[in-house]
Amino acid sequence: MKIKLKVNGENKVFDVKADEYLLDTLRKNNYVSVRRGCDNTSCGVCTVLINGNPAASCSYLSCKADGKEITTVEGIPEEAAKIAGFFGREGADQCGFCNPSMALTVYAMKKELVNPTDDDIRSYLVGNLCRCSGYQGQHRAIKAYLEVE
Amino acid sequence: MMKYVNYERPSIDGKGLMMGKPGYTDDLAEQNSLIVKVLRSPHAFARIKSIDKSKAEALEGVELVLTHEDFKRIPVTRAGQGYPEPSPHDKFVLDNYVRHVGDEVAAVAARDKETAEKALELLVVDYEVLEPVLDFEKAYENEVIIHDEPEIHEMFPIGFEPKKNVAASYLMHIGDVEKSLKECDTVTETTFYTQAQAHVMMEPHTVNARIDYQGRLVLYSSTQTPFHTRRIVAQALEYPMSKIRVIKPRVGGGFGGKQCVHGEMLVSAVTLRTGKPSKMVYTRQEVFESTFSRHPMRFDIKLGAMKDGTLKAIDVEVLSDTGAYGEHALTVFMVAGSKVFPLYNKVDSVRFGGKVVYTNRTPAGAFRGYGAIQGNYALESAVDILCDKLKVDPVEFRQKNMIREGETSPIFEIMGEGTEGIAMTMETCKLDYCVKRGMELIDWKNKYPRKDMGNGKVRGVGMAIAMQGSGIPYIDMGSALIKLNDDGFFNLLVGATDIGQGSDTILAQIAAESLRVHPDEIVVYSSDSDLTPFDVGAYASSTTYVSGNAVKRAADRMKQMIIEEGALALKVPVEGTDFDGMTISHGDKSISLKDLSNRLYYNEDQKQLVAVDSYVGTKSPPPFMAGFAEVEVDTETGHVELIDYAAVVDCGTTISPNLAKGQVEGGLVQGIGMTLYEDVVYSKTGKMITNSMMTYRIPTRKEIRSLKVEFADSYETSGPYGAKSVGEIGIDSPPAAITNAIFNAVGVRIKSLPVTGEKILTGIQKSRQKGEKQ
Ligand code: FES
Numbered sequence A: 001m002k003i004k005l006k007v008n009g010e011n012k013v014f015d016v017k018a019d020e021y022l023l024d025t026l027r028k029n030n031y032v033s034v035r036r037g038c039d040n041t042s043c044g045v046c047t048v049l050i051n052g053n054p055a056a057s058c059s060y061l062s063c064k065a066d067g068k069e070i071t072t073v074e075g076i077p078e079e080a081a082k083i084a085g086f087f088g089r090e091g092a093d094q095c096g097f098c099n100p101s102m103a104l105t106v107y108a109m110k111k112e113l114v115n116p117t118d119d120d121i122r123s124y125l126v127g128n129l130c131r132c133s134g135y136q137g138q139h140r141a142i143k144a145y146l147e148v149e
Numbered sequence B: 001m002m003k004y005v006n007y008e009r010p011s012i013d014g015k016g017l018m019m020g021k022p023g024y025t026d027d028l029a030e031q032n033s034l035i036v037k038v039l040r041s042p043h044a045f046a047r048i049k050s051i052d053k054s055k056a057e058a059l060e061g062v063e064l065v066l067t068h069e070d071f072k073r074i075p076v077t078r079a080g081q082g083y084p085e086p087s088p089h090d091k092f093v094l095d096n097y098v099r100h101v102g103d104e105v106a107a108v109a110a111r112d113k114e115t116a117e118k119a120l121e122l123l124v125v126d127y128e129v130l131e132p133v134l135d136f137e138k139a140y141e142n143e144v145i146i147h148d149e150p151e152i153h154e155m156f157p158i159g160f161e162p163k164k165n166v167a168a169s170y171l172m173h174i175g176d177v178e179k180s181l182k183e184c185d186t187v188t189e190t191t192f193y194t195q196a197q198a199h200v201m202m203e204p205h206t207v208n209a210r211i212d213y214q215g216r217l218v219l220y221s222s223t224q225t226p227f228h229t230r231r232i233v234a235q236a237l238e239y240p241m242s243k244i245r246v247i248k249p250r251v252g253g254g255f256g257g258k259q260c261v262h263g264e265m266l267v268s269a270v271t272l273r274t275g276k277p278s279k280m281v282y283t284r285q286e287v288f289e290s291t292f293s294r295h296p297m298r299f300d301i302k303l304g305a306m307k308d309g310t311l312k313a314i315d316v317e318v319l320s321d322t323g324a325y326g327e328h329a330l331t332v333f334m335v336a337g338s339k340v341f342p343l344y345n346k347v348d349s350v351r352f353g354g355k356v357v358y359t360n361r362t363p364a365g366a367f368r369g370y371g372a373i374q375g376n377y378a379l380e381s382a383v384d385i386l387c388d389k390l391k392v393d394p395v396e397f398r399q400k401n402m403i404r405e406g407e408t409s410p411i412f413e414i415m416g417e418g419t420e421g422i423a424m425t426m427e428t429c430k431l432d433y434c435v436k437r438g439m440e441l442i443d444w445k446n447k448y449p450r451k452d453m454g455n456g457k458v459r460g461v462g463m464a465i466a467m468q469g470s471g472i473p474y475i476d477m478g479s480a481l482i483k484l485n486d487d488g489f490f491n492l493l494v495g496a497t498d499i500g501q502g503s504d505t506i507l508a509q510i511a512a513e514s515l516r517v518h519p520d521e522i523v524v525y526s527s528d529s530d531l532t533p534f535d536v537g538a539y540a541s542s543t544t545y546v547s548g549n550a551v552k553r554a555a556d557r558m559k560q561m562i563i564e565e566g567a568l569a570l571k572v573p574v575e576g577t578d579f580d581g582m583t584i585s586h587g588d589k590s591i592s593l594k595d596l597s598n599r600l601y602y603n604e605d606q607k608q609l610v611a612v613d614s615y616v617g618t619k620s621p622p623p624f625m626a627g628f629a630e631v632e633v634d635t636e637t638g639h640v641e642l643i644d645y646a647a648v649v650d651c652g653t654t655i656s657p658n659l660a661k662g663q664v665e666g667g668l669v670q671g672i673g674m675t676l677y678e679d680v681v682y683s684k685t686g687k688m689i690t691n692s693m694m695t696y697r698i699p700t701r702k703e704i705r706s707l708k709v710e711f712a713d714s715y716e717t718s719g720p721y722g723a724k725s726v727g728e729i730g731i732d733s734p735p736a737a738i739t740n741a742i743f744n745a746v747g748v749r750i751k752s753l754p755v756t757g758e759k760i761l762t763g764i765q766k767s768r769q770k771g772e773k774q
């Protein structure tokens, strides 16, 4: 079936199967920043923004996304570059596999929460797993980003 | 004064990856790749009587079906190690036996995932289901023999006795342990168990293959060992190594889990046979069930000491479970001794030995710490037990008995990795500082041993010291090539394997330091078996020290070449000519690097400047650390919360302090995970229950509240600009430090990992009953 999506501000039409997930649709169409880390919605690596809200694209049926606005990290280059700067300063990016999903979720959090506490930040991002960083550098970087921005 | 070493610089790839640039293996697969899927064994142990692949082959869209009948029987090891490997050659690309749930039965290559999956369902396999060996304590000399194939073999003596289910065995001793134990005032004897741990790197194992325009097989692989991968694939498929190119793109984490080949052999076979590009992306379930995890171990450890708190004897017997195949069996086992027991170098005697046995479980392999985390847990827990018995302070006991700068341990000479070791003296060992500083950071004086918080909660602090290594001396080789380009910038080509730890970044810094040019002027490419020089890969904490030394040597050479060419251009003697990173000068004559480069490539005395060098360690200077944990134990539920963890590390110079800190923090959290949360659990029939990220829980950012990581001031002259390695040391101390803290809080000694509320409650009840009886 054909679905219409607005991906990173561009109107797109994709041909998808009824049981196809958004993650696969996006990767197939070269949005390779969206990645798979697990089989059952538990790692957060595949996060995209759907109408501005973070969602796991691995368990979101593409047909359900028809008519919606999808943002991948390619759609927020300025914010991603800024966040990358803070991550870089804290040595918070290691393998980088989780990075695009982190940038998107942090970006969404900044819009949603006003002056989040340490615990608010941890709760908001709890579904975004990272096996490399031990989370500390990320936490320092996110706080610095929120302070400056 | 160092300019670009010990210098904060963001990693060279972090920003690009954050912005979503393609870089990982699957981003670089050919669009029309055949999808390779593997049929995996539902049985822990079975013989394949027959496979009917006709229906699968007939399915529209299926290109190829491979079974064991399609391969010549060539045993290899999937472990990416030096060659000849210290691991038994006990694995075939496909075999007519399956030895664990998830083992490979057959492979299908089809035009898309759905077709490949459908084809797997159409394969008809007739199994003779065999009785598996699931308990590693019953594996030795069990009547069930897991590896009975005639072709399998060891490459040199490693104690391989497959008929007894033994993949490797080892025994060493220094002094007479029996005698010294008899002379001791106090002897403790304890048994500890460590569990299997899964790596859970975020990027699953991924590989793709294509035939390029020269007819060569090109693999992109998410691997820690591209050069070993090329060698093993060539061996397994009897295909010339000269026709294989292995490219390691960005890798989404490894931690040892990618120090091996997995899909590479099958994907290569598919592409070679079909001539078409193919790819394989492991599902998370496959990563759990069908790659590797950490070797579970049992330690029977005896420590003997005098009343005054002098440690005299260490006697350890270890049983290690390598699962269905023997990858890294011997070497992980040996590191459980060689990178643990030198911590207490003043003892009269040490005995260390035991076996690594096969079972019908997911194979064990390399995992950060590589035996040292298991050994450290046993030793550092046993030390606290001993201190409790002797009524001596555990910190003072360590300060009295631990290794110090300028000292050595006879273990270094006796134990290497699979072979004999190398005698070495600790040129740098700041353990003393690490311990003192760690006490301050955790506020030991005010918190040791415990504080009752009321409301049924008790806090306690505990500590442990740890060591690792920096590469494997006389075995691990790294090399580097530096090329000067017109306009005066450089390429640095290294075999070293950046898997997210940031080695490309820090190796560029080392080159920059030597050349005195800004790191931005050094463009790094790593790990392409056709284009970059050799390196063993990312393991054994070797990159900073071994590959870093190679880079420094090559860069020093390049600097000398620039000086010589500059002198020629300026018509002055080489002596007295200098290069400061921008300009080559002699007295009042000078030429900029840019002008010199352009002259070299376009105008006069034309030639390409290339410097290449390599490095093999003659020793493996250990990084050291002291870890301090503060826990809060809920005596009603047994729940443990980690309140704080302080780690002070001596890894020599930190080339990039931030990246080094990230290594330690990441290692600590994996160690904390192994201590408190992570466990690979099997059903009674040998099926892994924890085969998803829902059932196997790694720490989230909610559990990790406070980590304090600091570095000791330390300069190892044998390392590049004073550096030792730092990749593994962070993981080693949490199991012992946290369980020691739990003991100090509630008097319960955790003898098997992970810590669970149940173990704590049972312990509390036992000690209450004891108390009532008295
Ligand atoms: S891939 Fe893991 S949550 Fe979507």
Ligand code: FES
Binding pocket: A092, A093, A094, A095, A096, A097, A098, A099, A129, A130, A131, A132, A133, B202, B252, B253, B500
């Ligand atoms: S940086 Fe590797 S998973 Fe987060």
